Amino acid sequence: MMTYEEFAEKKMCLAPTAEGWEDDPVALTAWYENWEDQPMQTPTGKIEIYSTGLAEWFPDDPTRPVVPHWIEESDELKERLSCERAKDFPFLMVTNHPRWRVHSEHDDVTWLREIETCKVKGPDGYMYEPVWLNPIDAGKLGIANGDVVAVYNERGAVLGGCIVTERIMPGSVYQDHGARVDSIVRGTGGLDRGGANNLICPLATASKNTLSEATNGFLVNVKKVDVLALAEQYPEEFEREYKPEAGLQVSAWIVDGE
Amino acid sequence: MKVFVYDLDKCNGCHNCQIACKDEHVDNDWSPIAKPQPDTGHFWCKVDEEVCGKTPLVRVNYLSHHCNHCDNAPCVKFAPEAIYKRDDGLVIIDPEAAKGNKDILKACPYGEIYWNEELQTPQKCTGCAHLLDDGWSVPRCVDACCTGALRFGEEEDFADELANAEVLRPECGTAPRVYYLNKPKRFVAATVVDIDADEVVIGAKATLFAVDDEAEVAAVQTDELGDFFIENVEPGTYRLVVEKEGYLTQSLDVDLTVKDQSFPEFQFFAEPVIA
Numbered sequence: 001m002m003t004y005e006e007f008a009e010k011k012m013c014l015a016p017t018a019e020g021w022e023d024d025p026v027a028l029t030a031w032y033e034n035w036e037d038q039p040m041q042t043p044t045g046k047i048e049i050y051s052t053g054l055a056e057w058f059p060d061d062p063t064r065p066v067v068p069h070w071i072e073e074s075d076e077l078k079e080r081l082s083c084e085r086a087k088d089f090p091f092l093m094v095t096n097h098p099r100w101r102v103h104s105e106h107d108d109v110t111w112l113r114e115i116e117t118c119k120v121k122g123p124d125g126y127m128y129e130p131v132w133l134n135p136i137d138a139g140k141l142g143i144a145n146g147d148v149v150a151v152y153n154e155r156g157a158v159l160g161g162c163i164v165t166e167r168i169m170p171g172s173v174y175q176d177h178g179a180r181v182d183s184i185v186r187g188t189g190g191l192d193r194g195g196a197n198n199l200i201c202p203l204a205t206a207s208k209n210t211l212s213e214a215t216n217g218f219l220v221n222v223k224k225v226d227v228l229a230l231a232e233q234y235p236e237e238f239e240r241e242y243k244p245e246a247g248l249q250v251s252a253w254i255v256d257g258e
Numbered sequence: 259m260k261v262f263v264y265d266l267d268k269c270n271g272c273h274n275c276q277i278a279c280k281d282e283h284v285d286n287d288w289s290p291i292a293k294p295q296p297d298t299g300h301f302w303c304k305v306d307e308e309v310c311g312k313t314p315l316v317r318v319n320y321l322s323h324h325c326n327h328c329d330n331a332p333c334v335k336f337a338p339e340a341i342y343k344r345d346d347g348l349v350i351i352d353p354e355a356a357k358g359n360k361d362i363l364k365a366c367p368y369g370e371i372y373w374n375e376e377l378q379t380p381q382k383c384t385g386c387a388h389l390l391d392d393g394w395s396v397p398r399c400v401d402a403c404c405t406g407a408l409r410f411g412e413e414e415d416f417a418d419e420l421a422n423a424e425v426l427r428p429e430c431g432t433a434p435r436v437y438y439l440n441k442p443k444r445f446v447a448a449t450v451v452d453i454d455a456d457e458v459v460i461g462a463k464a465t466l467f468a469v470d471d472e473a474e475v476a477a478v479q480t481d482e483l484g485d486f487f488i489e490n491v492e493p494g495t496y497r498l499v500v501e502k503e504g505y506l507t508q509s510l511d512v513d514l515t516v517k518d519q520s521f522p523e524f525q526f527f528a529e530p531v532i533a
Binding site: 112134 | 273276280284298299309311312313314316318
């Protein structure tokens with residue numbers, strides 16, 4: 001394509017699309033036509049929809065079945081609107097990879113935080129992590145755009161600043177994951193001001209025999225909170241060193257500051 | 259003379275232009291073109307987000323905007339001793355000559371001028387004139403646009419496209435040099451539902467008529483989800499007619515003067531069968 005000297009000079013190299021790519025066979029065609037000579041690393045050498053390995057070693061795992069299929073709930077994971085728990089926690093929480101961060105990285109970048117949809121300013125001047133609610137749900141809960149809300153379940157609660165929007169359907173709540181932790185009450189059943197909703201997501205993995213997170217959708221309830229009353233109740237936690245444009249300062253977490 | 263030509267069909271709202279602008283101007287002194295921009299609070303280039311319609315028939319519009327570098331600039335008229343137009347069309351605030359004159363902010367009908375509290379001077383987009391003078395062909399915002407929505411160049415090179423372009427708030431009469439292509443107008447959208455059968459209706463014909471002269475504005479069919487979108491309609495009042503063989507024709511007045519309209523459950527009824 002180009003020499004290294006040319007690459008060093010231009011600092012980029014666009015790999016050209018292959019000539020005649022339209023005539024390329026679909027992916028895995030060569031394997032499909034002669035799979036015996038180039039087997040997969042599965043016990044059968046084929047792409048397995050029925051997993052022979054699971055059938056041999058974990059034939060009775062109810063949440064990692066031999067043939068993959070939808071499982072509404074299990075003994076460990078009850079996070080669907082159809083579950084009994086939904087009576088107390090009637091919203092399905094969606095926690096996407098954040099739009100204005102990479103997980104919790106860049107949550108302190110001033111130029112990103114001042115983008116209108118990045119944070120919601122509370123009455124205490126704190127920049128809360130947005131929580132999206134449909135206008136129908138917001139109306140039922142008596143929540144207005146800009147209110148500080150608690151998103152909670154039996155595992156704990158996180159605060160957020162409400163954005164009432166048509167971009168989320170009724171029955172669902174949306175808050176990005178990765179906002180930096182700013183705990184008011186620590187531990188199970190705690191309260192986090194930063195909106196780090198990983199603190200209230202399910203602990204169980206998809207199966208007791210494997211590690212696979214099932215944390216992007218889970219049951220919660222939402223309520224409006226009086227953040228000024230909370231500040232009176234927890235003065236120490238609300239007085240950590242903080243700059244609205246950058247968030248909680250590192251010194252807040254260091255003994256004796258600085 | 260230079261123009262900015264922004265194709266909103268290609269904008270995905272990434273905000274690269276807004277961030278690239280800050281990267282160029284925050285903490286950097288480009289005197290005599292511009293003094294440093296404060297870290298936060300100024301948006302010499304800004305992306306606006308607008309959510310239209312109702313769940314689930316929603317569209318999100320983005321609009322990247324900055325100083326329009328108007329040919330008939332009210333700011334130049336207001337403070338000719340401090341603000342000037344260059345031969346390439348860019349409007350520049352001289353940071354020294356404008357010092358202390360906060361009233362300049364009020365001269366801009368677009369609100370694109372910001373006050374630098376620390377330096378006590380008004381500031382705005384310079385079109386990265388300092389870079390253009392240094393051989394750059396485009397400003398940083400345009401350079402950072404990864405979809406090709408933002409372009410910058412000689413007016414005559416864009417002549418064909420400018421014929422269909424719009425400027426923001428033309429009623430201000432300032433002759434902006436920032437042009438927009440494919441600026442969204444209004445839409446009306448619906449999901450057509452056969453209430454008795456509890457099913458969406460596929461292939462129903464939706465026609466929009468203007469109320470004043472009854473002219474047909476657009477006709478579309480519902481897709482495999484029973485949805486239709488009629489987009490880019492001029493603001494106004496319309497009559498929507500939805501029809502399909504075997505169903506009772508439904509019609510509805512639709513007011514698109516101030517906002518878009520979505521009907522997430524447009525009720526449709528099968529023709530009664532006469533036994």
